[in-house]
Amino acid sequence: MNELVRMDAVGRVWMQGKTRVPVIAFFTGAVLPGDRIAVMGPSGSGKSTLLHIMGGLDAPTSGHISWPALGDARHLRPQKIGMVFQMTSLLAPLTAVENVELPLLVGNVAPVEARAAAVKALDDIGLISIADKFPEELSGGQAQRVAVARALASRPKLILADEPTGQLDHPTAQHLLDVLLAAIEYSGAALVVATHDPAIADRMQTVWHIRRNGQEEA
Amino acid sequence: MMFFLTKWLKGVLTHRPERLLETMAGVALTVALLASLGIFVTSSVQVMTRRAISDVPVDWQVLTASGADMAAVRAAIQETTSCSVLEPVGYADTDGFEAGSGNATDSASSNGTVQTTGPGKVLGIRTSYASAFPREIRWLTGARQGVLIAQQTAANLHVKEGDIVTIRRMGLPPVQVRIDGVIDLPAADSLFQAIGMPAGTAPQAPPDNVLLMPDAQWRALFDPQLAARPDTVRTQYHVRIGRTLSMDPDNACTEVTQMAHHLESQLAGSVAVGDNLAARLAAARADALYAKVLFLFLGLPGAILAMMLTIAVAASGSQHRLREQALLRTRGASISQVLHIETLEAIITGMGGILLGVAAAVLIAVSTGMAENGNIWGWTAGAAIAGWILAIAAMVAPAWKQARYHTVAASKTLMRRTGDFLWQKMWLDVIILALAGIEFWRTASSGYQVVLAPEGAPQISVHYEVFIAPLFLWIGGALLSVRLWERFLSHGRNTLSRLVHPIAGNLSDPVAATLVRQRFTMTRGIVLVALAVSFALSTAIFNTTYNVQSRVDAELTNGADVQVSGLTISPPGGRLAELEALPGVTAAQPMMHRFAYVGHDLQDIYGIDPRHIGDATHMSNAFFEGGNARASLSLLEQHPDGVLVAEETRNDFQLQPGDTLNLRVQFAADHHYHVAPFRFIGVVREFPTAPRDSFLVVNAAYLAQKTGSDASEIVLLRTSGNPVQVANRARNIVASLPGVRVTDITAAQHAISSGLTFINLRGLTRIELLFAVVFVMGATGLILAIGLSERRRNFAILEALGADHRQMDAFIWSEALLMLLAGAMTGALLGVGIAEILVKVLTGVFDPPPEHLYIPWGYMMLLATAAAASTIIAVYGMKLIFRRPVVEELRNL
Known part of the structure; x- marks a missing residue:
């Protein structure tokens, strides 16, 4: 089976003045279609950076990354990889449905089709009633669910979620995860979630543990 | 505390210097503009005063009473004025003059015609007088010494140098004198003023018949008349004041007036002072006030705009500050400590801004030469204080308000406002605009009198209410544009989506939605740009109109680009063909200039070709009652015997269109004045070369037919090149004609600039237009900087979602272009409206008033280019900022 993402000894170093600060070191791993992977590690261990590298938002300073099943790194988002962030990442000037259709429009889907897909994505996660509300009118949980809908709307093959429940209480977090898992179950997409929460990690097939210096544990 | 503050300041200067530099630049801009404008006004007023003083032909004419102790008078004048020049002038009244026509040796004419005049005056002057007061006498023909006859008197008597004129002395036998030269007395009004009489109680018009002769000869002829009729012979002392006067016309006028009072009290009953200098300075007072009014009209909006921009710049970082304050407060800092930080930043910003602003103002003052004419430090200090207050108001006051009343959560409500402002609910914008309209109507109905300077009043005042119309138009227009743009952005999403489609393509709808949701920020940006553009345009249009009108004024004074004027006996009209053929001359028109009696009033009469006079000089609509030059001239053409008269003449003689007006004009055959019938057809207010008081305009052909002479005493030339060069060439052509004078428009412009009419606005124009460009650039750049952190976050999300750079x-670009174009459009409307009102309200400045606004297309292109360039720079600057790796922003999501 073609790997969605393949990482070989990936490393990432940040520069603080003249000091090199390693964030990730020698990380090797792969994501296959349908995978459910939790990335766990303490704060500052490089979980977010790893997801950014996997999403093509950042480049490794050492090692190699490729997307065998997804193609050119310049065309990963939004159709092939969807992203969900820790805090609400909705654009404040746009309503929920406009936020959801945005990646589709960015991907040059016709506006009418994009709107239909956005409505369906919201409907799929039970949020059609708040489609015309602005982000500031939504609760934290609702906003994150809209963000999930946005990530799903373009039917990506891989979803990268960076602590999507980090700002939510436990029941809301569980509910969001239910929604996310149900949606990818339906779409067949792979999911990589960065999290601190063992309860979330328990619901994944695989867990990648990362130590503080960004090295892979298992 | 000090350690903490120092640490904080070091951190700010190291990591976020832009937040201080931006506000500092705003403060600097405000200080530089205020100081530059102030220095300009001070400098202009001083130049105006200096010119006013130097333009007065004779400062004082001190009339001595019969039997006064002349030595004591001279001593008192010396002591009071430290005079540099003191010349005695004898004035003798006569019953008139006589001369025989065509006889150069005797009053008894060989052909028997004798011309006589009515009462006249003979002045006795020393040989040094003409050089002491060069503006009093202009030599036309003949010698410069001896017996000199005024041009009009020579024309009346038909004499020239070498002829004999009989002076009919009062109570004594007549005496004969030989004429040595013909002169003009340009300052006859003041030379023959009634001194010591209350205004209006004595005839003010100068005598028509005047002779000047050497002091000794005059004494020989009129000492006997002094003995016989002491009331008909007087001595005046003409004085050039030696004391250094204040450069403020108001103060200088007071000083001179007090000096005159002092002299009169010292020599109680012996002298009366004809204070020409005080009269001129009194006029300059009004001019100076006009200058200050202009400063207010043209400069103040710029200063207000600079302050608004500064406050907007400071406010653009308010969200970031709010977060900082919240963080400080949660770490235990008190409100007082937070305010200490803001005060420290305000002090640094204020000091830096003031230093930069003062440096810029001094640079401008020195480079434009204004520093030589004015006290630059007074205004600079005032501007620095204003800058200091601005820094505090822009930085500390909002911080105090935020620290006192706001929370971090509240900062998120920036875009959440849904209701209208109180002023919107009260329709204050419409009310203010209505008030502007009412006040404009009131000003219009009062004849646009801005400066009230009643004759003889010790104080003058400005009719400050006239400020209300343009000020309220500015404020009301700005508020109305806020209302209208908010309304458009609220309801015009589909329109916006269509408009941005060429740029945004598939994303046009989200882009339009973003614009709509940010309508309050967008509107703020649009209005800032609009105010900057309106300031630039209103200033530019006013200044261009003013400059064009200054030229029209100069052309009115000089008659045309070049004027060739002469005497009836040697008219330049005879050289018309040669003058017309000169290189650089595009049109030449002859014009008769004679004199005619309307009743007992001698007036200038101009004979023109109404069909072609406009070829050589500008015929302004304002010259004619009814405001239509073409119609008035056409009417004159249709009525060969038609005459256009002054309004005063029309009223005095109760003339109705079609009435016959019998004028007495001088016939060439006998040089006597005879009645010639004319038909009253309309009123002329002003005319090229004509005096400001009453005059007449008729058809040249009819005047020539009636007088028997077709001599054209004036030729007007329109030039395509340099008028000075054309004037020089014209001088060569008419050099052989006695008494001919050639003047060009540049000399008239210089003469006009000595009055209020006046301040050379080029300096002000340069300053304001330069600042206006900076404002437009600042506003367009600033608007994109507003909400930068929010924008940065949105762009990070967009990039994470896969949006490419395009x-x-x-x-x-949608935001930038909307703000730029909407702001420019609104600003253009507002600017033209304000310019229209400014020109109307300041009608008193213009002579004649402009017929329409003049648009400075070149400057507008420059402005548009600057605005476009600043927008492009701002957009690319923003893109540079956004080039920061997206992951850095995403860490905060």
Whole structure:
């Protein structure tokens, strides 16, 4: 089976003045279609950076990354990889449905089709009633669910979620995860979630543990 | 505390210097503009005063009473004025003059015609007088010494140098004198003023018949008349004041007036002072006030705009500050400590801004030469204080308000406002605009009198209410544009989506939605740009109109680009063909200039070709009652015997169109004045070369037919090149004609600039237009900087969602172009409206008033280019900022 993402000894170093600060070191791993992977590690261990590298938002300073099943790194988002962030990442000037259709429009889907897909994505996660509300009118949980809908709307093959429940209480977090898992179950997409929460990690097939210096544990 | 503050300041200067530099630049701009404008006004007033003083032909004419102790008078004048020049002048009244026509040796004419005049005056002057007061006498023909006859008197008597004139002395036998030269007395009004009489109680018009002769000869002829009729012979002392006067016309006028009072009290009953200098300075007072009014009209909006921009710049970082304050407060800092930080930043910003602003103002003052004419430090200090207050108001006051009343959560409500402002609910914008309209109507109905300077009043005042119309138009227009743009952005999403489609393509709808949701920020940006553009345009249009009108004024004074004027006996009209053929001359028109009696009033009469006079000089609509030059001239053409008269003449003689007006004009055959019938057809207010009081305009052909002479005493030349060069060439052509004078428009412009009419606005124009460009650039750049952190976050999300640079650019460019174009459009409307009102309200400045606004297309192109360039720079600057790796922003999501 073609790997969605393949990482070989990936490393990432940040520069603080003249000091090199390693964030990730020698990380090797792969994501296959349908995978459910939790990335766990303490704060500052490089979980977010790893997801950014996997999403093509950042480049490794050492090692190699490729997307065998997804193609050119310049065309990963939004159709092939969807992203969900820790805090609400909705654009404040746009309503929920406009936020959801945005990646589709960015991907040059016709506006009418994009709107239909956005409505369906919201409907799929039970949020059609708040489609015309602005982000500031939504609760934290609702906003994150809209963000999930946005990530799903373009039917990506891989979803990268960076602590999507980090700002939510436990029941809301569980509910969001239910929604996310149900949606990818339906779409067949792979999911990589960065999290601190063992309860979330328990619901994944695989867990990648990362130590503080960004090295892979298992 | 000090350690903490120092640490904080070091941190700010190291990591976020832009937040201080931006506000500092705003303060500097405000200080530089205020100081520059102030220095300009001070400098202009001083130049105006200096010119006013130097333009007065004779400062004082001190009339001595019969039997006064002349030595004591001279001593008192010396002591009071430290005079540099003191010349005695004898004035003798006569019953008139006589001369025989065509006889150069005797009053008894060989052909028997004798011309006589009515009462006249003979002045006795020393040989040094003409050089002491060069503006009093202009030599036309003949010698410069001896017996000199005024041009009009020579024309009346038909004499020239070498002829004999009989003076009919009062109570004594007549005496004969030989004429040595013909002169003009340009300052006859003041030379023959009634001194010591209350205004209006004595005839003010100068005598028509005047002779000047050497002091000794005059004494020989009129000492006997002094003995016989002491009331008909007087001595005046003409004085050039030696004391250094204040450069403020108001103060200088007071000083001179007090000096005159002092002299009169010292020599109680012996002298009366004809204070020409005080009269001129009194006029300059009004001019100076006009200058200050102009400063207010033209400069103040710029200063207010600079302050608004500064406050907007400071406010653009308010969200970031709010977060900092919240963080400080949660770490235990008190409100007082937070305010200490803001005060420290305000002090640094204020000091830096003031230093930069003062440096810029001094640079401008020195480079434009204004520093030589004015006290630059007074205004600079005032501007620095204003800058200091601005820094505090822009930085500390909002910080105090935020620290006192706001929370971090509240900062998120920036875009959440849904209701109208109180002023919107009260329709204050419409009310203010209505008030502007009412006040404009009131000003219009009062004849646009801005400066009230009643004759003889010790104080003058400005009719400050006239400020209300343009000020309220500015404020009301700005508020109304806020209302209208908010309304458009609220309801015009589909329109916006269509408008941005060429830039945004598939993303046009989200882009339009973003614009709509940010309508309050967008509107603020649009209005800032609009105010900057309106300031630039209103200033530019006013100044261009003013400059064009100054030229029209100069052309009115000089008659045309070049004027060739002479005497009836040697008219330049005879050289018309040669003058017309000169290189650089595009049109030449002859014009008769004679004199005619309307009743007992001698007036200038101009004979023109109404069909072609406009070829050589500008015929302004304002010259004619009814405001239509073409119609008035056409009417004159249709009525060969038609005459256009002054309004005063029309009223005095109760003339109705079609009435016959019998004028007495001098016939060439006998040089006597005879009645010639004319038909009253209309009123002329002003005319090229004509005096400001009453005069007449008729058809040249009819005047020639009636007088028997077709001599054209004036030729007007329109030039395509340099008028000075054309004037020089024209001088060569008419050099052989006695008494001919050639003047060009540049000399008239210089003469006009000595009055209020007046301040050379080029300096002000340069300053304001320069600042206006900076404002427009600042506003267009600033608007994109407003909400930068929010924008940065949105762009990070867009990039994370997969948007490419072109798609992200669509958001920035849509915002930038909407603000630029909407602001420019609104500003253009507002600017033209304000310029229209400014020109109307300041009608008193213009002579004649302009017929329409003059648009400075070149400057507008420059402005548009600057605005476009600043927008492009701002957009690319923003893109540079956004080039920061997206992951850095995403860490905060």
